[in-house]
Amino acid sequence: MKSTFAPKPAGTTRLGKAYVRTSPDGRLSALDSLAALGLRPDLKQLDLIVHEHGLEVSHYDFGEGREPVFSPAEFAQLAFALETSEARRFRIKARDLFRRYLEGDVGLAAEIAERSPSxxxxxxxxxxxxxxxxxxxxxxxxxxxxxxxxxxxxxxxxxxxxxxxxxxxxxxxxxxxxxxxxxxxxxxxxxxxxxxxxxxxxxxxxxxxxxxxxxxxxxxxxxxxxxxxxx
Known part of the structure; x- marks a missing residue:
């Protein structure tokens, strides 16, 4: 039987239901991040978000020219500030992760280690x-x-x-x-x-x-x- 499992694309991080392109040093494609957060992935929307939340966007070339990227901290900032359904799901996930941290769940450490590219x-x-x-x-x-x-x-x-x-x-x-x-x-x-x-x-x-x-x-x-x- 042919598998229906879709492997994770190379150079990406799965955030919710979306795959976000990720640089070797861990920065996230800003447009992909907007989509993962339930917003329109376009430059006009990005400009509004950057100014509204005081973000300092840097750039990285994923292969088609330099484009804006978020740091993990900036993505987390948006996940806790936005009121989209996707952002609310990230906050629920964050509460669960904090609970596991308080409980000393070593499985959490293993999951984090597996995400590391190093x-x-x-x-x-x-x-x-x-x-x-x-x-x-x-x-x-x-x-x-x-x-x-x-x-x-x-x-x-x-x-x-x-x-x-x-x-x-x-x-x-x-x-x-x-x-x-x-x-x-x-x-x-x-x-x-x-x-x-x-x-x-x-x-x-x-x-x-x-x-x-x-x-x-x-x-x-x-x-x-x-x-x-x-x-």
Whole structure:
């Protein structure tokens, strides 16, 4: 039986029932966007919308000459401002997405990752999630073997300094992020996961107990790992 499924055209993003041409950096064809929002896709309508909502339209050549494009933020602005039925459907969708975000729906993260044109970004997300799980296992092991109080901050500081070669505060300032992991590369995240997983296993294997022994073991392990990575 012949399939009736219509594949997504190359270089487009599906928004509602419409396919909107999309530039490599994520900007959206302004005329396609108007159609997706339930408005006439012509330059006169575009000019009215731009002036009414204070938009700063840029341009991109999709293959037939330069034409106006919206940023994702500008499209979202219109979706929340217009009173067309299509715009209202986008707002309903936005409420649903926010609900899923509050519920911690990991399927939402997967959907977002699939929309990204960058395989490197998806690798980063995978490494970011793995680093979170590695840190949780590490902290749980420390607590299980008698760690308490400042030890958790101390081992985290050792880990970050070993991988990043600077403290967390300086790193966040240098890479302009609020969360240390958000500024790390996929390689740095994977190295951090490896380091903390290795120390957690050593704690279990050697049966060390208490803050002093755990900190000493992690300090020794960070030095060993640093030398291995720098070879």
């Amino acid at each position: 395989s490197e970004h998806r690798r980063w997300l995978s490494a970011r999630l793995e680093s979170i799980e590695a840190r949780k296992r590490f902290m749980s092991t420390i607590a299980q073997y008698g760690g308490q109080g400042d030890i958790f901050q101390q081992v985290s500081s050792l880990s970050n300094r070993s991988v990043l070669k600077m403290n967390s505060a300086d790193f966040r300032k240098k890479r302009r992020v609020k969360n240390t992991r958000d500024g790390m590369t996929a390689a740095e995240l994977l190295r951090l996961s490896y380091l903390e997983t290795a120390t957690a296993r050593l704690i279990e294997q050697k049966g060390v107990q208490g803050n002093e022994q755990i900190l000493k073991l992690h300090r020794e392990n960070t030095e060993i790992e640093r030398k291995l990575w720098e070879k």
